[in-house]
Amino acid sequence: MRQLHPHLFSEIDIGPMRVRNRILSTGHQTYLSRGGRPSEHMVAYHEARARGGAGLIITESARFHESSLSDAPDLTIHEDSAIAPFAALAEAVHRHGARIIGQLSHAGRVTRRMGDGMRGIVYAPSPVAEHRNHVVPREMPAGMVEEVIAAAAEGARRYRDAGYDGVELMASHGLLFAQFLNPRVNRRSDRFGGALENRMRPLADSLAAIRRSVGPGMALGLRISAEELELDGLERPEVIEICHRLAGAGLVDYINVTIGSMAGLGSSVHVVPPMELSPAYVATGAAAIRAALDIPVLVAGRINDSGVAERVLAAGQADMVAMTRALITDPDLPNKVLTGRMDEVRACIGCNQACIGHFHSGHAISCIQSPRTGRELRLPGPETARHPLKVMVVGGGPAGLRAAITAAEDGHDVTLHEAAPAPGGQARLAQMLPGRAEFGGLITNLLGEAGRLGITLKTGSRVDAAMITAEAPDFVVLATGSTMLPPEIEGEGTVLPFEEVLTGRARTGARVLVCDWRCDWVGIGMAMRLAAEGCHVRLAVNGATAGQTIPQYVRDHWIGRLHEAGIEVIPYARLFGVEDGTAYLAHAASDQPILCEEVDSVVLINGRASDTALADEVARLGLPCVCVGDCNTARTAEEAIFEGLAMTRRALRKVTPPCPAEAS
Template identity: 50%
Template sequence: VVASHGYLPAQFLNPRVNLRSDGYNGDLDQRLRFLREVLAAVRAATDEQFIIGLRISADERDSQGLSEDESLAAAVALQGQLDYLHIVAGTSASLGGAVHIVPPMAIEPAYLAREAGTFKQQLAIPLFVTGRINQPQEAELILARGQADVCGMTRALICDPSMPGKTERGQVEDVRACIACNQACIGHFHRGLPISCIQRPETGRELQYGHLTPTSSPKRIMVAGGGPAGMKAAAVAAARGHQVTLYEAGPQLGGQVLLAQLLPRRSEFGGASTNLQREMALAGVEVVRNTRVDRALVERERPDLVIAATGATPYWPAFERTGELQVVDAWQVLRNEVKPGRSVLVIDWRCDWIGPGIAERLVREGHQVQLAVNGTHCGESLPLYVRDQLAGELHRLGIPVTPYARLYGSDDNTVYLQHTASGDPMIFEGIDTLVLCMGHLPQDHLATELAGVVDVRRIGDCLAPRTAEEAIHDGLMVAWAL
């Protein structure tokens, strides 16, 4: 099977890019000449039984890129030389177009189904479509509607390599659905790291974690905290044969996932909690809610081991603060515990989703918002396509972003920042509310409280505040070490 895909064929097809004067440019027939010659050469070097396909963007999502009409006309003209056509979207030629190479969570699932249907109606050859199809139900719907013949599901299989088998056996509820966070798949790739998945850190580490090893010495294990780290540790430990009980202080499992899903266009992040809860249920973990682990509970239950996954709290840095300016943190905003004023300044230390997400949410609620980030640009720590999609949204909403900004002080209605490169002051006047998105402090009191009582292993943010990726990886590692 040969599947031709690349920017060179698309550049020949694009009349705004193809400026040649040697017979390969002009009307559609001339712009198709290069691809026709390539396909003919491939066919001549193989035989009629050899399958040859073409992958092309149905729409490059760029003002100067191939449009849907242009791609469709090329596909119809070429289908006599092809055994199938595979459509995607986007282009690396622009930041806005590149977002669609690995579309992030903010983009609707299966969003190319309409384009696929249009192409399918015009073609006599099989059509493949790829573009944020992350669950078997979505793929089945596209096939049932006759919009395509094959659905490509790349990240879905990185997240759950067993997805096809589970679906075939009718175990759709057991599928770990990709949430399109892009953090450990394409995010790792762009940083030169091995591809993995925040929900399934076993991916990319198959030689170490690919085959579950049953324990030879089962233990009674108490997990304190029902966030991502605690749930992963509990699920893997129980699957290995330990007797595991997870205690969550609140009524809901999920930890900071419960907050992350409240940010605009991030509701799908809640799937990380849903999927981990399913893993625990399948492994036989006992879950106790509304119960905080303390020394008395441990002495009463007498587990062999306690895994502390007690999370973190928002970090409030020391800064010169006088006057009556309202100062709140991101958690208070997301939980509706405070009522911000009209003019809001969001100060973002982590340069991740939280600061811009809070800014977007407040603008949509009618506030006038400015965002200041302690980095070179908004979303500096995020995967590229996530960052660029987010930057576009902030621009559309008219949210000004100030980079290189460190919090210095505040008074009644003014916030003082410091430029991190020059050291010069940056003054924001007429501010009613300052929202702190300054990272987190580990909530690790339990390990100290249980010193000398029982063996305690700390994981997740109570060990060191990071992201859900590190938390879930911590849970996997500690469970394998038991």
């Protein structure tokens, strides 16, 4: 309700554009394009957020000059054939009362620029090495700089012709225009280098050309990092001066503030800050920029709660707040908050697994908690079943909870049985790792939904074939999870399962070797926790690096923290024996021995095997049944929740289709 968050739900004028509230979805890569154009899936994705009440949607960075094109499924707007697909997207957003702005971007040196399986020619202001993609670019010829300026104006004109409300030029995260601004990266001696006025020329001339191209009727903004937090990155006083000059010259209607750089391993974590970083921590940088300007300042960075967003606005740190990942998790968040349904909001937990994590793996955006995100046209929503069934769900981890919710949404009578004293499964362990407490919000969100749907939850309830026969359900969902594989090692030394150590049921000695087969969060978290408790810790991983299987920005962040904590990481290491204070490992690529001496305790993080015992029994009973989550194959919460929704809904609708009046 407006009284609850009066700043968040007040209108704002940005240049010629009036926006209904202060909630913003910033430009972020969805990989929902087709042939460089917005696809029907991208339209549905952004329309869902407009329908859910967002005030402003900025669509992802579009490449506008041929020197930035690659085989990646990015948006491109360098040809007039792009206008119609972008127009369809703008129309869908406007249909629900939201505003839409399009980004223009050129990566400069921050790219591998892959094409046809090969690395292409990379252009930047100067041949200064980039440290994440390991690129030394070619200096962009002055004539090409002029081409880029003209192409930006043409790209903006295409946004105008598509019916967009504004254009945002990207000089954030160490991208091309930021590279020109930075004297440590721009070492040119021509009119595009040297003094600040010259270094600003490509950006300022592009903004001026865009304004001439689109006229006064569109909002024109700049996205920039308040500081890049990189050794050779832009620093806050430099950024404030740049923004002050641009605003003073009337070249921009707003500044969209972020933080960090894509050019380095350490600073890139700030591009999409995970749960380990404090909420709204970028707001202080935005406030410093806002104090120097008289135009609206927008801010992004870990604002996933409406209360936090309201405080940023009330404190005058920014004029509009980006709740991008919060809207990825729950596109209806604005409407829910506005109508006082705060307890119905599915809160983002900042895990980064299916948003930026999917981008880094080359897949379309989604959310581990909200499988329909990015799949709006592919995954069916709730529809009342023709004949409601009595559904028994066995297992109260993420898969079982999501399955129970899915069945209840379709009108079935659902009882969920969990053998443990509390539901949550592996997620309850995950939240106990350092910096991962917010992961427990996943269970909080699921339990809240289950409660509102009236699902019967029975804990301490171990299900067997006899109970199933006695309960006589019409349909069974098995979400029985997995168990850790027993160690297959030689020697008499003690090996402790990580669950025992994490929950305090086992204590380690002072000198600990953590042996991590999984190469995910757990090994890193266990090593950091034990080091914080005063242990001398070594981390042996059965892969190329610690955290090999987790999203790269977060992985690199935690590898930095391991180094700071003095934890030795031993890569390519597989445990095969423990005896008399020595752990015997084998190099995973060469089979040569690796000896770790003076080890008091070995903590093992092993693979997990599916628990299929009950599935075999249910099959003999002949009941309709579906297995979801780890009891199929042990994976992550993302797959568990996806299967809990998709496989449960599909299986139930084979048994009893939706009512005809509601079928889509």
